[in-house]
Amino acid sequence: MLVIGGGAAALAAAIDAAAAGASVRLLDAAPPALLGGNTRHSRNFRCSHDAPTPWTPDAYPPAQFRADVLRATGGGADPVLLEALVQQSRALPDWLLAQGVALQRPAQGPLPYSRRTAFFLGGGMAAVRALADRALALGVDMVPGCAAHALVLRGRRMTAVVTDQGSMSAGACVLACGGAHADPAWLARHWGAAARGFVNRGTPHVRGELLQWLLAQGAAAAGDPAGLYLVAVDARSPAHDGGIVTRIRGMPLGVVVDRQGRRRHDEGADTASTRYSRWGQRLAAYPEQTGWLVLDDPGLRAAPAALYPPLRAPDIASLAVLCGIDPAGLEATFTAYNAAVRAPAQSDAAAGWRTACLDPPKSAYARPILEPPFAAYPMRPGVTFAHHGIAVDACTRVRWTDGTVLENAFAAGMLMAANLIPQGYVSGLAVSISLVFGRIAGRAAVQAAGRPAAPLPEPDQGHFERAEPDPAGPVT
Numbered sequence: 250m251l252v253i254g255g256g257a258a259a260l261a262a263a264i265d266a267a268a269a270g271a272s273v274r275l276l277d278a279a280p281p282a283l284l285g286g287n288t289r290h291s292r293n294f295r296c297s298h299d300a301p302t303p304w305t306p307d308a309y310p311p312a313q314f315r316a317d318v319l320r321a322t323g324g325g326a327d328p329v330l331l332e333a334l335v336q337q338s339r340a341l342p343d344w345l346l347a348q349g350v351a352l353q354r355p356a357q358g359p360l361p362y363s364r365r366t367a368f369f370l371g372g373g374m375a376a377v378r379a380l381a382d383r384a385l386a387l388g389v390d391m392v393p394g395c396a397a398h399a400l401v402l403r404g405r406r407m408t409a410v411v412t413d414q415g416s417m418s419a420g421a422c423v424l425a426c427g428g429a430h431a432d433p434a435w436l437a438r439h440w441g442a443a444a445r446g447f448v449n450r451g452t453p454h455v456r457g458e459l460l461q462w463l464l465a466q467g468a469a470a471a472g473d474p475a476g477l478y479l480v481a482v483d484a485r486s487p488a489h490d491g492g493i494v495t496r497i498r499g500m501p502l503g504v505v506v507d508r509q510g511r512r513r514h515d516e517g518a519d520t521a522s523t524r525y526s527r528w529g530q531r532l533a534a535y536p537e538q539t540g541w542l543v544l545d546d547p548g549l550r551a552a553p554a555a556l557y558p559p560l561r562a563p564d565i566a567s568l569a570v571l572c573g574i575d576p577a578g579l580e581a582t583f584t585a586y587n588a589a590v591r592a593p594a595q596s597d598a599a600a601g602w603r604t605a606c607l608d609p610p611k612s613a614y615a616r617p618i619l620e621p622p623f624a625a626y627p628m629r630p631g632v633t634f635a636h637h638g639i640a641v642d643a644c645t646r647v648r649w650t651d652g653t654v655l656e657n658a659f660a661a662g663m664l665m666a667a668n669l670i671p672q673g674y675v676s677g678l679a680v681s682i683s684l685v686f687g688r689i690a691g692r693a694a695v696q697a698a699g700r701p702a703a704p705l706p707e708p709d710q711g712h713f714e715r716a717e718p719d720p721a722g723p724v725t
């Protein structure tokens with residue numbers, strides 16, 4: 250059996266297939282140092298539970314999980330796949346622990362309270378390393394730095410996968426190679442020139458080669474090719490793999506302006522923890538996809554920590570010059586904003602401050618922004634994943650536009666996540682989708698393949714090796 254990919258979905262498929270007795274080879278386009286795709290960057294996953302567990306406080310009943318997903322995705326989730334996700338998410342913590350993945354106890358460490366999600370201890374990187382070790386221990390042949398380019402099809406049956414190392418035959422395959430959002434040409438096709446302003450928060454290796462090949466052959470698509478889950482990140486982030494730490498989150502504490510110094514949205518409207526994702530979508534429509542969060546000294550002190558230090562200046566005009574914002578425009582914005590600020594009538598609570606007769610308004614946290622030095626974070630939209638992929642049936646077989654399916658080729662993880670999240674998002678959903686449908690695909694592929702008569706042929710080079718035990722002990 251061949252598994253294409255190296256993130257949560259691929260590792261889950263490989264582990265369950267190998268545990269069921271299959272001979273499994275896993276191909277990952279990334280070099281060994283980038284093992285784990287975007288799963289490396291993740292920290293939590295969503296799981297239903299009826300009572301407190303050591304990893305998740307209180308309860309998160311299936312009905313709430315279902316309702317949360319339907320609300321966030323505008324009702325677009327495939328109901329059969331959603332039910333499988335909700336029900337099988339219950340088993341994820343125990344399954345992960347059994348594979349050697351460590352989870353964070355909720356009352357410990359700096360992580361936020363969450364009854365809906367469990368957190369990996371040591372983050373996605375530690376989880377991926379543990380899953381890879383488990384796969385190796387089960388005999389999975391892991392081949393890094395080897396990309397798959399196409400399938401060899403005989404009718405609706407896959408007979409081999411065309412790879413960097415030649416054609417590899419197999420009884421079944423699991424495609425867990427993510428979306429196409431790290432491919433600049435694909436982004437430009439759907440976003441035009443704006444795509445040049447986007448930052449990729451994750452691996453550069455999810456370039457959608459197999460996704461685009463499958464669609465060209467007649468596979469059915471799921472979701473929207475222009476749909477991206479964007480968050481506001483520091484514009485100085487690396488082009489790829491900046492991860493979670495590049496987010497900018499202090500918007501309610503200041504004002505957000507474009508290069509002309511103009512405000513375009515109400516910074517007080519979104520105060521939930523999801524605000525950086527709303528701003529990601531907004532920034533995509535800004536000129537050059539760039540905006541600045543401008544704060545005064547008290548605002549900066551109250552703002553969440555950020556990776557890069559802000560640009561700082563003693564007055565608004567100097568800050569504008571430093572940032573490349575039109576100074577007259579920024580000064581005019583601040584004069585109008587400060588003049589429009591109204592203190593709350595009853596209490597001094599920060600949320601009660603708002604502007605009057607200002608367009609756009611600031612409807613909460615509208616404190617005067619007057620105290621130097623002033624600070625600015627340049628921001629761009631950061632791509633997390635695409636709401637687009639391959640349509641699958643209930644056991645994750647790749648669907649074809651003529652209504653048939655590939656009998657022995659299965660899709661898991663972000664390659665098929667648009668069946669469940671064609672738009673919108675709730676925290677921890679992506680990793681749960683990858684793990685649940687990776688496991689489903691792995692087990693279904695074993696059945697579709699049967700036991701291979703002979704072991705898979707040796708590839709030429711580059712196998713992962715099992716990590717030596719850390720003398721300091723596991724990260725638990």
Ligand SMILES: Cc1cc2nc3c(=O)[nH]c(=O)nc-3n(C[C@H](O)[C@H](O)[C@H](O)COP(=O)(O)OP(=O)(O)OC[C@H]3O[C@@H](n4cnc5c(N)ncnc54)[C@H](O)[C@@H]3O)c2cc1C
Nearest residue numbers: 255256257258278286287288292293397451662663677680
């Ligand atoms: C910064 C960041 C933070 C995130 N945080 C969270 C979080 O906390 N919780 C959450 O639920 N989700 C989070 N996500 C989203 C989530 O991590 C991913 O969507 C999910 O882990 C994807 O898993 P996957 O296995 O489907 O794909 P990935 O983990 O992206 O793996 C895809 C793999 O396929 C390989 N590949 C691609 N093309 C080929 C090819 N042609 N041949 C061979 N191999 C190929 C890649 O090298 C990669 O290893 C985050 C994403 C980012 C970018």
